[in-house]
């Protein structure tokens with residue numbers, strides 16, 4: 001037999017439920033935004049009033065909706081604010097190898113899917129800015145009293161006199177210090193002499209074949225910061241992007257195997273434009 005509830009009974013049940021919903025609020029130090037149900041109710045209320053504010057479900061702070069990413073949800077925004085999103089991402093990258101690997105694959109795919117767009121943008125950017133910079137930096141000389149950080153592998157902060165001029169750049173100087181620039185050039189020359197031009201050969205990191213359009217660097221297999229040498233045995237071609245993303249990470253045994261076989265192949269291939277060895 002089913003029992004029908006009276007109106008008073010229903011009202012009593014509703015009241016009990018709403019008191020139960022308040023319970024975690026008391027437990028959580030009395031902050032309503034720390035309780036999921038309360039937070040949702042507040043967010044719904046704010047949205048209904050058309051206010052561009054939202055409570056983050058991670059840091060429990062009220063923030064402007066512009067601090068949230070767009071997302072396919074009922075209010076059109078993600079539940080974590082951007083800062084919490086970034087923090088969560090960073091900690092997962094550091095602690096979950098599977099997550100880090102999945103992310104690496106995705107970002108690589110995204111990078112290559114947009115390669116042509118990116119190339120066009122950087123060409124336009126340089127056209128727009130280089131000429132103006134040349135005029136602006138026409139009288140530029142290095143000031144020994146001004147310091148600049150090297151964007152190369154050394155990362156040192158050095159006086160401007162340690163950088164060569166490049167008037168087309170915004171500050172009129174090269175990104176890399178003389179030492180880093182020379183090391184890169186030495187590596188490039190050694191790599192080219194031993195294995196020929198990179199065009200038509202594969203990048204040992206992403207395994208794509210180099211075209212003449214992409215930026216290629218001679219990568220130190222054992223990083224220079226850990227004592228790696230500039231000689232051919234320690235070098236192979238890598239995309240600028242792949243090289244930067246590798247940082248100073250040590251290679252895995254598979255990567256060593258791959259690069260050793262590439263080196264052997266290239267060194268024995270007669271078709272490459274190698275400089276004659278003495």
Ligand SMILES: [Zn+2]
Pocket residue numbers: 056057058059060061080081082083084085
């Ligand atoms: Zn947050």
Ligand SMILES: [Zn+2]
Pocket residue numbers: 150151152153154155156176177178179180181
């Ligand atoms: Zn440097």
Ligand SMILES: [Zn+2]
Pocket residue numbers: 203204205206207208238239242
């Ligand atoms: Zn690559």
